[in-house]
Amino acid sequence: MFSTASLPTTRSARSTSRRHREACTLLAALAGATTGLRLGVLFTSNRFRLPALLAKIATTVDIVSEGRLNFGIGAGSRSSVPIARRKYEAHG
Structure with missing residues (x-):
């Protein structure tokens, strides 16, 4: 599981936190280790x-990957959604 948020969002991710990786850091590592793979979350x-x-x-x-980054950005979830509320509270 790769996530751009710092908190696991699913029960399985919380129970296996060793598998939870921060996506942007992982994308940078993949950019250096591959040449033909499109990268993104x-x-x-x-x-x-x-x-x-x-x-x-x-x-x-994008520079390290020589233009292979697919970048999508969004506003995230509403703060009324329980999982989102937990994340927002954790981030201040």
Whole structure:
């Protein structure tokens, strides 16, 4: 499981936290280890990282991968959704 959020979102991910990896860091590693693979996550929520930092991360991965990054960004879930509320509270 790869996630752009720092908290696991599913019961199986919480019970196997060793498998939970931060997506942007993993994409950078994959960029250096591959040459023909398109890289990306389904979407990245802009609620968990400062926009300038997220832009810098995406730019760095895109440069390291020589333009192979597929970058999708979204607002994330509503704070009324229990899992989202837990994440928002954890992030302040």
